[in-house]
Amino acid sequence: ASLRAMILDIMLRMRDECNISFLYITHDLSTAYQVCDEIHILYQGSIAERGNIVKVIEDPKHPYVQELIASIPVPDPEDRWDTELTLPTEEEMRRHAESGCRFYPRCPHRMDHCLEKAPPLCDIDGHEHQVTCYLYECVEPPAEPVAEQPAVPE
Structure with missing residues (x-):
């Protein structure tokens, strides 16, 4: 087994046997899917999407996360990636990061x-x-019921 697989196995055993949590920072979404319950995906240092690992990986909403997941190699030599991405220049990325959405370019x-x-x-x-x-509307969480308080203390 590879060193990475052995380390991940140790982490999983520690999580299960010792009931501990990890902050697992990686670019490898495949292993994150195996070891994490929750994921935060950043783009240029800001959260693009976060949530339950299964929901985010299997139904990504943010366009960056969709591209990121689509770029994961498929272990099929016949499957070719035919999508061509045109990346913005550093100057364009810096300019848009100052005010609007960082992913805009x-x-x-x-x-x-x-x-x-x-x-x-x-x-x-x-x-x-x-x-x-902005493609998605915010959903307000259900309001917590408020216990009725007498207007004047008794």
Whole structure:
């Protein structure tokens, strides 16, 4: 077995036997899928999407996360990746990071208002899946019932 596989096995055993948590920082989404319960995917240092690992990996919402997951190699020599990406220059990326959405120069769904203000981190299905993208409307979590208090203390 590879050194990486052995280390991941040790981490999983420690998690299960000692009930500990890890902050696992990686570019390898395949191993993250195997060892994590929750994932935060960053683009240029800001959260693009976060949530339950299965929800984020199997149903990505943010265009960057969709591209990232689509780029994971498939172990089939007949399967060829025929998508060509045109990446923005460093100057373009810096310019857009100052005010609007950081992903704007690369986004296939970019809209004018993406340039005005960076999108907020929105709940898209309660608190288990959040995304920073104007393509999705924020879902307000259900309000907690408030216990009735007498207007004047007794």
